[in-house]
Amino acid sequence: MSKIHSLRVFFKSKDVFMRKKVSMEVINPCAAGIDVGSRSHYAAIGQGESDVREFGVYNENLLSLAEWFLENGIKTVAMESTGTYWQSLYATLQSVGLEVILCNGKFTKNIKGKKTDVQDCQWIQKLHTLGLLSGSFLPDEATEQLRTYCRHRTNLLEQSAGTTKKMQKYLRLLNLRLDVVVKDVVGLSGLAIIDAICKGETNPEKLAAYRHGNCKKSEQEIAKALQWNGRKDYLFALNHEYQMYQNLQSKITECDIELEKLLNEQIGQDDNKKQHVIDKKVYKKINKNTPKNMDINLLSYQYFEGVDLLAIEGVSYSTVLTLMSEVGSGIHKFESAKQFSSWLRLSPNNKISGGKVLSNKIPKGSNRLKIALRNAANAIGNLKDTALSNFFKRIAFRKGRVSAISATARKLAVIIWNMLVKKVPYKAETPYEFIDQKRKRKVQEMKKLIAKFDIKTDELNFQL
CATH class of the missing domain: 1.10.287 (Helix Hairpins)
Structure with a gap:
């Protein structure tokens, strides 16, 4: 009888636990979600049937969608970055004063088995209301x-x-x-x-x-x-x-x-930019695909307000031009060099379970700036006796050339972020500086181990 009684108590407590509701804090109370399509857009301002409407893709339809949002007190809108169909809608919603968040499609996937346009827009609206969506990087108009x-x-x-x-x-x-x-x-x-x-x-x-x-x-x-x-x-x-x-x-x-x-x-519109002048770099090779009619060395130096990116060995004119066109001054939106290299998908994606590293591969996916940095890293691997080429060869010796290209490309991204954001001029590391840095890193690792195992100073006095 005692066993039966304990089982009844167990199932009763389990039933009470299953009836519990998990509540989440509402971050964006005036939020809407849009499922972007090629022929029509589905918009949701709530979770009810009457809160969803379908709009066309013509300009008058986009204006009607923006007006419907404003009438219902919507202040922020989330949408997927579906092809190029979102761009006109994004510009229209921004022009009427709405805050628009463009999200990566993999972060807005609905649960398995629920795939309709109505459910998708409501799911995006729910995630955005709860503050579970983050916006993608978008450059400025220039x-x-x-x-x-x-x-x-x-x-x-x-x-x-x-x-x-x-x-x-x-x-x-x-x-x-x-x-x-x-x-x-x-x-x-x-x-x-x-x-x-x-x-x-x-x-x-x-x-x-x-x-x-x-x-x-x-x-x-x-x-x-x-x-x-x-x-x-x-x-x-x-x-x-x-x-x-x-x-x-x-x-x-x-x-x-x-x-x-x-x-x-x-x-020419910025007095702070056009005042900078720099000498030509005769040692930089000009590729046949490099624009012939403009001085990219001077233009990039003025564009980045006195930062000489071409001082980095291996960085070519095409690399600098790609950086100017893909990120530009928007690099200041990244709070750290780690965040910038992670956005480029050059940082390892560490997967840890039970304290064990299962995988630390670089995430899949690429963009034009990542390709340009990897090409620059590959060129660095062919140089002789430079700071970055020595770094490349050390990685290539241990892990192979492919890993060395990725590691050097990430190092280039960190250097570029520090140069543009912190205004730190590029200075090639000497072997002595590298030894000092290695010594400092080892000292920091030893301090962490001492703090982790709570080792006293008198315990360190031992003889080998």
Whole structure:
């Protein structure tokens, strides 16, 4: 009987526990949630059926949505960053004075089995009301404009690279092995020869005469490689690809002009920026894809108000231009260098359970700035006897080149954040400074262990 009685008491207490309600504090009482779509947007101002409405994607629909929010006393709105469909809606809601939070889609996922547009917008509204959503990083309008030009220029460069590969293909099919005797098919010698081929020239000696003086191969060797097989269909396709390449190069030049104009406007509006002057860096290599018509060294020095990012070894003009267009002055929004490197997904994602580290891999995902920093880190790995290259080689020796690239890219992100936010000039570490830092780190680790195990000073007096 005592056992039965104890079981009744147990199930009764369990029933009382199951009837308990867990209450959460309301952080945003005047909050709304929007499920962004390509053809319509579902908005929720509460959890009832009458609190959800569907709106179209035209401008008048977006204005009606904003008016509905204001009529119901909404002050803050949360939405997912779905493709590019959110941008017009985001700008409209901000223009009427609403606080808009753009969230990563993985933080707004509903529980399994509940997937409708109505339930999604209500779920976002509930999470935002309870203060469980955090906003994503968004640059200011000036940086956004700069980013548009830079990303469009990158797309043009990728298309140009595609046409270059196709030109190489058709030259190979024509038995014109220009890629064997010329280092760069779209260099000075290569383009001059391709232009003559497209104009109808087939004599190998005459084609070889277009060789530039910097070309290492002789005219006789180039003439041997340019014996074509007479296929007019391939010649027709080569001519089209060459015209597309020339058109893309002209578009890139136009984009560079607009990019320089925008940078000069942004710098010219700030007296504190335009007063800075810096000498040219003749030792920095200029890549063929680097904008030719502007001095990125001077523009970046003025843009970042006297911070010389190109002083870091391995950092190229394209790296600095990517940083200006992707983050810009918005880097001050990150409270620490750790937060900045974590946003770039360059910091290890430590997964710990039961006091044991299960995984410490870098999170998946990438962005243009992360790619630029990894490319810079890869270039640093090829340098000799510099502070960062020595760091790269130490990591590569222990964990391999891929891990060294990630670690060096994170180190670059920390250096850049300190330079831009704390105005700390870059100073390459000497081996002696590294030894001192290593000694300080070991001393700090020993102090933590002494405090952890509550070791007394008299206990440290032991003999080995």
